[in-house]
Amino acid sequence: MTTIKDIARVAGVSVTTVSRALNGYSDVNEKTRQKIAAVARELNYSPNTLARGLVMQKSKTIGLLVSGISRESVKDNFTFEVLCGVNERASTLGYDLILFNTNTMMQREKTYTQLCRERRVDGAIIQGIKKEDPYLKEVVESDIPCVLVDIPVHSNSVGYVTTDNALGAKKAVEHLASLGHKHIGMINGHEDAFVSQERLNGYREALKECGLSFRSEWVVSGNFEEKKAEKAVRELINRHKEVTAIFCASDLMALGALKACKELGLHVPKEMSIVGYDNIVLASYSSPNLTTVGQEVYQIGYEAADLLIEMLEGKETNMKRYLDTKLIIRESTDKNHN
Amino acid sequence: MTTIKDIARVAGVSVTTVSRALNGYSDVNEKTRQKIAAVARELNYSPNTLARGLVMQKSKTIGLLVSGISRESVKDNFTFEVLCGVNERASTLGYDLILFNTNTMMQREKTYTQLCRERRVDGAIIQGIKKEDPYLKEVVESDIPCVLVDIPVHSNSVGYVTTDNALGAKKAVEHLASLGHKHIGMINGHEDAFVSQERLNGYREALKECGLSFRSEWVVSGNFEEKKAEKAVRELINRHKEVTAIFCASDLMALGALKACKELGLHVPKEMSIVGYDNIVLASYSSPNLTTVGQEVYQIGYEAADLLIEMLEGKETNMKRYLDTKLIIRESTDKNHN
DNA sequence: CTGAAAGCGCTAACAG
DNA sequence: CTGTTAGCGCTTTCAG
Numbered sequence: 001m002t003t004i005k006d007i008a009r010v011a012g013v014s015v016t017t018v019s020r021a022l023n024g025y026s027d028v029n030e031k032t033r034q035k036i037a038a039v040a041r042e043l044n045y046s047p048n049t050l051a052r053g054l055v056m057q058k059s060k061t062i063g064l065l066v067s068g069i070s071r072e073s074v075k076d077n078f079t080f081e082v083l084c085g086v087n088e089r090a091s092t093l094g095y096d097l098i099l100f101n102t103n104t105m106m107q108r109e110k111t112y113t114q115l116c117r118e119r120r121v122d123g124a125i126i127q128g129i130k131k132e133d134p135y136l137k138e139v140v141e142s143d144i145p146c147v148l149v150d151i152p153v154h155s156n157s158v159g160y161v162t163t164d165n166a167l168g169a170k171k172a173v174e175h176l177a178s179l180g181h182k183h184i185g186m187i188n189g190h191e192d193a194f195v196s197q198e199r200l201n202g203y204r205e206a207l208k209e210c211g212l213s214f215r216s217e218w219v220v221s222g223n224f225e226e227k228k229a230e231k232a233v234r235e236l237i238n239r240h241k242e243v244t245a246i247f248c249a250s251d252l253m254a255l256g257a258l259k260a261c262k263e264l265g266l267h268v269p270k271e272m273s274i275v276g277y278d279n280i281v282l283a284s285y286s287s288p289n290l291t292t293v294g295q296e297v298y299q300i301g302y303e304a305a306d307l308l309i310e311m312l313e314g315k316e317t318n319m320k321r322y323l324d325t326k327l328i329i330r331e332s333t334d335k336n337h338n
Numbered sequence: 339m340t341t342i343k344d345i346a347r348v349a350g351v352s353v354t355t356v357s358r359a360l361n362g363y364s365d366v367n368e369k370t371r372q373k374i375a376a377v378a379r380e381l382n383y384s385p386n387t388l389a390r391g392l393v394m395q396k397s398k399t400i401g402l403l404v405s406g407i408s409r410e411s412v413k414d415n416f417t418f419e420v421l422c423g424v425n426e427r428a429s430t431l432g433y434d435l436i437l438f439n440t441n442t443m444m445q446r447e448k449t450y451t452q453l454c455r456e457r458r459v460d461g462a463i464i465q466g467i468k469k470e471d472p473y474l475k476e477v478v479e480s481d482i483p484c485v486l487v488d489i490p491v492h493s494n495s496v497g498y499v500t501t502d503n504a505l506g507a508k509k510a511v512e513h514l515a516s517l518g519h520k521h522i523g524m525i526n527g528h529e530d531a532f533v534s535q536e537r538l539n540g541y542r543e544a545l546k547e548c549g550l551s552f553r554s555e556w557v558v559s560g561n562f563e564e565k566k567a568e569k570a571v572r573e574l575i576n577r578h579k580e581v582t583a584i585f586c587a588s589d590l591m592a593l594g595a596l597k598a599c600k601e602l603g604l605h606v607p608k609e610m611s612i613v614g615y616d617n618i619v620l621a622s623y624s625s626p627n628l629t630t631v632g633q634e635v636y637q638i639g640y641e642a643a644d645l646l647i648e649m650l651e652g653k654e655t656n657m658k659r660y661l662d663t664k665l666i667i668r669e670s671t672d673k674n675h676n
Numbered sequence: 677c678t679g680a681a682a683g684c685g686c687t688a689a690c691a692g
Numbered sequence: 693c694t695g696t697t698a699g700c701g702c703t704t705t706c707a708g
Contacts, residue, residue: 001455003685014695019687029693046455050391051685055700059388061436080418087437096457097437098399101429117339117384119434255623285593287625341701352679357703367677389701393684 002043011039022047053120062090062308063121065100065112065135067128076252076280078297082127082149085301093309095122111135113142123308125149125301130192147308149300151194152320159311159319161303165195168293168325169202170209172247172275175291175327177210180336181245181273185218185236187229187257189249199249199277218243222253229256237264237272244272244336251276251283254290258332269334279328288331295325340381349377360385391458400428400646401459403438403450403473405466414590414618416635420465420487423639431647433460449473451480461646463487463639468530485646487638489532490658497649497657499641503533506631506663507540508547510585510613513629513665515548518674519583519611523556523574525567525595527587537587537615556581560591567594575602575610582610582674589614589621592628596670607672617666626669633663 004018011018013032021028021036028036053059064086066079090097100115112135116124123145129136131151139146140155148160176184186203189196200219207214220236222229229248233256237243248254254276258268266272268288276283279294303321310317342356349356351370359366359374366374391397402424404417428435438453450473454462461483467474469489477484478493486498514522524541527534538557545552558574560567567586571594575581586592592614596606604610606626614621617632641659648655 001685005685015686016688016696017694020694023687027693032693046452048392048458048685049456050388050397050458051700052687053388053700054386054392054685054702055687057700064437077415077418080415080421083418091438099402099425099435099437101425114384118387120386120388282620282623285620285623343701353702354679354681354704355677358678361703365677370677386701389684390703391684392686392701393703395684 063124081297082301085298089305161321165198166202169199173206187222189224226256229253233260273333291333401462419635420639423636427643499659503536504540507537511544525560527562564594567591571598611671
């Protein structure tokens with residue numbers, strides 16, 4: 001593998017000059033520069049980023065920390081979409097991505113900070129972490145620049161990008177209310193997720209503003225899982241016949257809700273309206289298609305990378321970004337017929 | 339950031355000893371070892387992998403080269419599943435993953451080899467590359483250890499993992515034939531993919547073995563795209579009324595085929611049988627559910643990482659791995675009623 | 677069992 | 693405009 005030393009020898013200059021020439025510094029004679037460039041090409045030179053990183057104290061690498069890279073997370077490719085967006089923006093700006101997996105992290109017994117420091121990543125993007133995950137605390141306390149996805153926590157070195165989950169939920173519930181539904185249930189995710197809190201808040205707000213009453217019995221947890229949600233909906237409906245519409249905190253759970261209704265012989269949307277959240281691909285393929293609250297997941301990843309790199313490069317920023325959601329009306333909601 | 343130098347100073351030993359102690363060499367006094375371990379913990383030490391990589395000439399990093407990390411590839415999460423599998427196996431074996439994106443690679447005008455060498459990855463896994471992609475040639479010629487996904491090409495330094503695509507296709511077509519279909523069309527992917535070639539071969543073989551005739555007019559390209567396939571199927575059916583079953587080289591295209599049939603008022607499976615390939619998540623959610631040839635995509639990634647690391651660590655291996663496919667019969671195929 | 681010293685490939689003062 | 697020198701943090705002979 002050729003090094004700048006080799007180039008220096010062949011070109012008959014010092015390594016310093018080679019380094020400067022290759023890095024586009026101005027104080028190099030044009031002739032020398034060209035000579036060096038030619039030799040570099042000829043010798044098929046590639047810079048060694050490890051060596052550069054060692055001396056520069058930065059690696060042009062971003063750590064991507066996701067807990068969702070597992071066998072299960074395939075249906076709901078939130079994780080993947082975020083990753084695509086991050087990848088796109090980061091590589092455009094000259095950063096490479098290194099993948100960390102929190103599952104394995106635990107196996108290895110390495111902490112977040114250790115992982116980041118060992119690899120000397122310049123910063124990290126974290127996704128899919130739970131509210132009370134010990135890593136979250138560690139992140140906030142460490143001084144590694146970091147952007148959180150969907151966790152509105154910030155500090156000197158950590159920012160976040162998220163959508164207004166309360167507002168998104170509100171849109172969904174208002175839609176249901178505007179269709180004449182008076183008794184609207186909710187299937188929420190698990191409590192360890194910030195988004196669940198927020199979506200619940202939005203649900204309550206919407207009910208209030210629409211003059212509908214909030215009943216805690218109508219709110220049950222589906223743990224963001226299709227199966228759990230199916231069960232939860234079945235129970236909810238059996239216990240509370242008055243409910244004519246359900247807002248689900250994720251599409252996957254809405255899919256479960258659909259199944260539950262089918263089993264119970266309840267027609268969606270004639271007898272039961274269902275709204276999901278996320279607009280995953282499946283949402284437009286199920287029958288009936290899901291009315292849902294869409295978020296631009298790819299864009300979330302994109303913005304996360306963009307924000308992190310702004311932080312890394314010392315740009316002025318308030319370290320918070322909010323993206324829009326929009327209500328997508330399909331076939332799973334209809335007027336209240338009762 | 340503390341270094342082994344700091345540890346050496348505090349512990350009152352040399353850096354050499356620290357290095358040896360921390361790396362578990364045997365020739366270190368147990369007392370010294372413990373002292374060093376204690377100091378390291380106290381100082382919150384993390385090894386610098388860049389420095390280590392520089393001197394050791396290897397980085398414990400695997401480059402993951404995928405062309406599918408783009409906005410479009412979300413429906414078909416083949417890419418993601420492979421990634422999950424790779425990630426799982428690699429991180430278990432102590433390797434980190436670094437993501438390269440071929441799209442951006444072109445923007446940056448960096449070649450595959452450059453990317454790998456700059457980051458000093460120990461090896462690479464390549465997925466989603468086309469048959470005549472210039473990178474493929476480069477890969478085979480370079481001496482960077484590398485595993486290809488679904489491209490049966492190998493050399494001294496490159497191996498591959500794939501499924502027997504011909505056999506998979508054969509199973510699908512035989513299933514159709516066994517249902518009494520005599521006129522079986524095929525929607526293939528683009529010609530630049532090895533899997534397309536192979537699936538076509540399997541299709542032809544099956545026809546032959548079942549005593550059915552091969553008609554090139556019955557084979558059209560859907561370019562692995564849902565929309566393209568929809569159009570292709572519409573045209574195929576209009577031109578060749580005799581066709582009663584279609585084998586699609588991907589589920590996404592089979593979904594397109596389903597749409598085409600719906601538009602044409604053809605009932606699936608009563609009037610037209612459809613088989614897909616891949617068993618993507620959507621396949622079990624569409625109506626009707628797709629009969630399809632399933633492959634264990636996660637496992638492909640897992641095996642790719644496993645194979646690569648075997649190669650890296652000098653294990654004996656023939657550098658080829660084949661995985662099984664299995665026919666999954668659902669609702670989109672039925673007996674020939676004509 | 678331990679330490680001194682060299683060097684991985686690169687950048688960055690500093691001095692010409 | 694160019695070269696000398698030092699050093700990033702680590703591993704590894706080679707001598708004790």
